[in-house]
Amino acid sequence: MDIDTSTLFAPIVINGHAVKNRLSVAPMTRVTATQDGRATETMTRYYERFARGGFGTVSTEGIYTDQAFAQGYIHQPGMTDEAQSNSWKPIVSGIKAHGAFAIAQMMHAGAISQGNRFRDGTVGPSAIQPKGKxxxxxxxxxxxxxxxxxxEEQIADAINGFAESAGRAIEIAGFDAVEIHGANGYLLDQFMTDYANIRTDEWGGATENRVRLTLETFKAVRARVGAKVPVGVRISQGKVNDFDHKWAGAERDAEIIFGSLAEAGADFIHVTEYEAWKPAFPSGGPSLMQLAKRYAPKAAVLANGSLHKVEQALAALDDGADIVTIGRGALANPDFPRRLSEHVALRDFDPTILGPIANVKETELAM
Ligand SMILES: Cc1cc2nc3c(=O)[nH]c(=O)nc-3n(C[C@H](O)[C@H](O)[C@H](O)COP(=O)(O)O)c2cc1C
Structure with missing residues (x-):
């Protein structure tokens, strides 16, 4: 491998915080917490490897934000009380020990929750059967x-859950930044999605209304953690239960969504597509990362989607991305950055790691 990867190793500053390079681990749910949502020693070892392997940023998996409807999965970690928040401390220390930047991803599963020890039913924008299985x-x-x-009360509680959990992530657990999960079919994205949200109040209808919950959540988190803590939002079109969804309003929707996040003061926007460089819409034209940069020029753009292909990662930096986030490639190569800088071949992702249950395996920790 003799391509010049130096641009991936240039530092960047996000809201006054120095990040040492452009390579980030994407958030990945691994259902390895205790049954009551505390992070485990296995998770500490799992996350530490990415920082030791040279990633400038390590993002956690989606962490549930309240003891009502937020939890999505059995053995998902939470940030809803003192015990859960304290359990993240060794993980954050392990990440920071190697000079990496630690982001906590805050997530509310909404209508696609499939395991919640606090509630039997689920909630979403509208009483509509979610697609998929x-x-x-x-x-x-x-x-x-x-x-x-x-x-209305449940919506207010959900917003408050994000804000309080973000506060605990920063103040108790010690994270550097928080990412609000507004993507992939979870609660905030359900509100954004035309077919999942048929509300006729201020939370539904036009795109400006459908993005409101994401914006209000952002504002509440910002108010709780203060101006100096980097706060970002993850946005996608596709969903875990509907891979190919596209925004009906195409670029105009991108303008509303990214533009309003920029106006609200998002420090970073994390966009994800299956292949980050592809045109965002069937008619061709710009990719989602290009659109994020176009309509939120001051926010750092984190781009995700098959960017373990190094040529594509380098091209993404020319195409509006400030940081590339790597999921499957990081599972296969927890030392992805080190391999690049030392010209060591990358391993292919082996999907059997994630089966039959996606919990962290001892074989991974030995890699
Ligand atoms: C096992 C697994 C778990 C994931 N969990 C999350 C998650 O908790 N939050 C999230 O935003 N994305 C999650 N994702 C999506 C990844 O962040 C990323 O978007 C996806 O893997 C595509 O990037 P890649 O091509 O680099 O793998 C997950 C992906 C995988 C493979």
Whole structure:
């Protein structure tokens, strides 16, 4: 491998915080917490390897944000009380020990929750059967249950859960930054999605209304953690239960979504597509990362989607991305950055790591 990868190793500053390079681990749910949502010693070892391997940023998996409807998976970690928040401390220390930047991803599963020890039913924007099937590798089976449409009070509670959990992530666990999970079919994305949200109040209808919950969540998190903590939002079109979804408003929707996040003061926007460099819409034209940069020029753009292909990762930096985030490539190569800088071949991703259940395996920790 003799391509020049130096641009991937240039530092960047996000809201006053120095990040040592452009390579980040993407958030990945691994259902390895205790049954009551505390992070485990296995998780500490799992996350530490990415930082030791040279990633400038390590993002956690989606962490549930309240003790009502947020939890999505059995053995998913939470940030909803003192014990859960304290359990993240060794993970954050392990990440920071190697000079990496630690991001906590805050997630509310909404209508596609498939395992919640606090509630039996699920909630979402509208009482509409979610597409797709539960994920077996996260202990799911069959279809998702029919959610109840959220009341105003439940919406306020969900926003508050994000804000309080973000506060605990920063103040107790010691994370450097928080990412609000607004993507991939979870609660905030359900509100954004035309067919999942048929509300006729201020939370539904036009794109400006459908993005409101993401914006209000962002504002509440910002108010809770303060101006100096980097806060970002992850955005996608595709979903875990509907891979090929596209925004009906195409670039105009991108303008509304990214533009309003920029106006609200998002420090970073994390966009994900199956292949990050492809045109965002069937008609061709710019990719989602290009659109994020176009409409949120001051936010750092984190781009995700098959960017373990190094040529594509380098091209992404020319195409509007400030940081590339790597999922499967990082599972296969927890030392991905080190391999690049030392010209060691990358390993291919082996999907059997994630089966039959997607929990962290001892064989990975030995890599
Ligand atoms: C096992 C697994 C778990 C994931 N869990 C999350 C998650 O908790 N939050 C999230 O935003 N994305 C999650 N993703 C999506 C990844 O962040 C990423 O978007 C996806 O793997 C595509 O990037 P890649 O091509 O680099 O693998 C997960 C992906 C995998 C493979």
């Amino acid at each position: 539960q994920m077996t590798f996260y202990h799911g089976k069959d279809r998702y249950v029919l959610p109840a449409a959220m009341t």
